[in-house]
Amino acid sequence: MMLLLNAKGPHPRGEGKRRTRLCLLIAAFMAFSPLAHAFDLQQLSEQLAKPHVIHGDFIQEKHLRALPKPLSSTGTFVLAKDHGLLWQLKTPLQQDYRITPQGIARRDGTQWQMLPGKSAGAEQNRLFLAVLQGDSSGLQRDFDLQLQGQADHWNLTLTPRSLLLKQVFKHIDIEGGALVQRIELHETQGDSTLLTMHNSISHQPLTAAEQHDFAQ
Known part of the structure; x- marks a missing residue:
């Protein structure tokens, strides 16, 4: 989940962009759903459709085989069911991203600049839209899903089906209780990304700036 968007690593630029986009989409799917009673995909879909706005903080650690220590970043997120996702990096750099049905954009000063959309990005945007709509069938087109545990402590494993995703990820593990607390992406080349969400709330509406x- 390459949310350290400007961090330099051993991957080619195109592959890094695909990883960045997919990670934002996975974050959009998993970071913001109350899953207190979600033990099957139907219940999960129903829960995904309930929250209108979610605010929270995140901590990300990117573990690269070539580096002795993980690359860390922190920030905040806003997910609005009727609008999209704002992903706001705070440290070690400041950069804002926005995902909507139109694609992924990056803030450039006071304006938003759309990032180029290619075939991989279009596929990931389709996945993102399925997530926002609580469409588990959209996820099942790309992943095998296995849900285990109890309402207060559960885990969900996503195993890629598509050839594109299999080239990047072995599997994705998500853990949580009332809300998702931890997402870990295991890459085929041995790298991994750990994303921890905290301070998530669903009772605060969008601010004027967010709107x-x-x-x-």
Whole structure:
């Protein structure tokens, strides 16, 4: 989940972009759903459709085989069911991203700049839309899903089906209780990314600034 978007690693630029986009999509799917009673995909879909706005913080650690220590970043997120996702990096650099049905955009000063959309990005945007709509069938087109545990402590494993995703990921593990707390992506080349969400709340509406960001 390459949310350290400007961190330099051993991967080619194109592969890094695909990884970045997929990780944002997985974050959009898993970071913001109350799953207190989600023990099958139907219940999961129903829970995904309930929250209108979710605010929270994240910590990400990117473990690269070539580096002795993980690359860490922190930030905040806003997920609005009727609009999309704002992903706001705070440290070690500041950079804002927005995902909407139109694609992924990066803030450039006071404006949003759309990132190039290619075939892999279009496929990931389709996945993102399925997630926002609580469409588990959309996820099942790309992953085998296995849900285990109890309401207060559960885990979900996503195993890629498509050739594109199999080239990047072995599997994705998600853990949580009332909300998702931890996402770990295991890559085929041996690298991994750990994303921890905390302070997530679903009772706060969009601020005027957030509404403006989504409207641009």
